[in-house]
Amino acid sequence: MQNNNQRQPDIPVVAGIPDPILDGIANGWKVRESTEVTDGSVIEADVIIIGTGAGGGTTAEILAKAGLKVLMLEEGPLKSTNDFRMDEREAYRDLYQESAGRMSKDGAMSILQGRCVGGTTVINWTSSFRTPEPTLDYWQQEFGVEGFSRAEMDPWFEKMEQRLNVAPWQVQPNENNSVLARGATQLGIDWHVIPRNVSGCWNLGYCGTGCPTNAKQSMLVTTIPAALDNHSELVYSARAERLIMEGRKVLGVEVTALGRNNQPSGKSFVAKAPHVVMACGAINGPALLLRSKAPDPHKRIGKRTFFHPTTFCFAEFEQVIDPYYGAPQSIYSDHFQWLEVSGKVGYKLEVPPLQPGLTSVLLLGHGAQHFEDISKLPNLHAMIALLRDGFHADSEGGSIELASDGTPIIDYEINDYLWDGVVRSWLTMAEIQFAAGAKAVRASHVDSPWFRSWEEAKAGISKLEFRSNAFTAGSAHCMGGLTMGEDQSRCLVDSHGKYHHLDNLYVFDGSAFPTSIGANPQLSIYGMACKQANKLLETIKASA
């Protein structure tokens, strides 16, 4: 057991760890920064993969190992082991979309998403869940998705779990996570240990700033090196600007070479291949298709974009929590998740890591009160509830539009249906925190005081008013926008991930989900991409 009154020692800067990317480049991998590609030139390949995150990395390894010449295009920079210094400021600037400042159009939801080689897998918190069965069933019933039953998907999940070393976390949870387990046990709420995709994890807690020890089995240290070992090519800081199309065929991709500060360098090139896989994730995937004016007879591009809108509840404890150290998410509860599949919104309970920069934003407020709140950080705990959006007529998701410069605008509203879930989740979290021994609890709403007892919180939280921008609704789970299913009037890609209205375009990433997942999405994407990339491989072989 951890002694809560004993502070953990300062963690030294991690040094002397091998850097697989630098080693690979030294050994002759084909890796170029986009500005090294000759302006106006054409790169040819068997398959182009746009984006190198969960979907892109998985696909690249499978196709490259089968002997195909794969070209990976990634808009973000290439950063690796030696660049990851557990420094929030550097990480948000270098590894996140819009330097971690991505927001919904009304400013009410903060959206964290990756932008680097390896995508969001480089900065995620390693929780690894298979797609819940009710979600798979719902997709089949509502969208005609085929081949995604529990029995059909499990072998693909198992394959990726083995590839990425997914296993329940064996180490004692940190105090931040223990609060959830303790409070839930007190109240008879069931909880479980989270499986993580790590190998030899040092338990540092800074997964969100890039793993400095290569323990996190992100695409950066697993599938991308495997693809590069098998004669693939990677061009980074390379933004797919537009698809080049003729009739029902994609001929190639216009690529903008990004230079300093992620801005266009003035150079561009074209990539050509008989098959193009989009794996640039939700938000940016739909934006690419909108910029390209891709065929969309039913105006579905960007529609049904989901986020697991996430609510926060903070608690102050007498004992030290040190919420920034240790595996970020190791305990969860689905007690309130599946009470009704498509009725009132369900939610998953987890515990986020509280690095100081992130926490100062999430805590809301300003001035002396904010200073006082953030000063309590070593004794603070936070719990999150991830609302399962997309399973109800009043939860149709957001939509993606284009700004005048072609960048995505995210229109997503917290409506009455979701607000009901927001309030219920705050009540649940506050009750668990008090049951675990919290001395004060605060919902992440500007009008919420620090409540001193569960009775006070119960009365106070129910009175908090809905106002856009008055409370924290964050998201680290961007999903949907290019709905998968066989009903072409509602869906854009078929159950194999092929775009319905083009013959050689595929979407293998989280944007294809017809709803949110109801669990952290990475393993759903790995399993789905693994299945779909193998199917694509069969198709390519059959047509050779």
Ligand SMILES: Cc1cc2nc3c(=O)[nH]c(=O)nc-3n(C[C@H](O)[C@H](O)[C@H](O)COP(=O)(O)OP(=O)(O)OC[C@H]3O[C@@H](n4cnc5c(N)ncnc54)[C@H](O)[C@@H]3O)c2cc1C
């Ligand atoms: C802080 C944080 C913590 C998280 N924790 C977890 C967790 O614990 N468990 C879990 O399951 N999930 C977690 N997630 C989410 C999970 O990592 C993502 O859902 C998943 O990686 C998405 O996979 P993807 O393939 O759809 O897209 P991504 O992994 O985001 O990859 C898309 C890639 O495409 C690139 N790209 C975009 N547009 C273009 C373009 N036009 N041209 C070229 N490249 C482009 C992007 O830069 C990016 O690298 C977390 C996310 C965040 C932000």
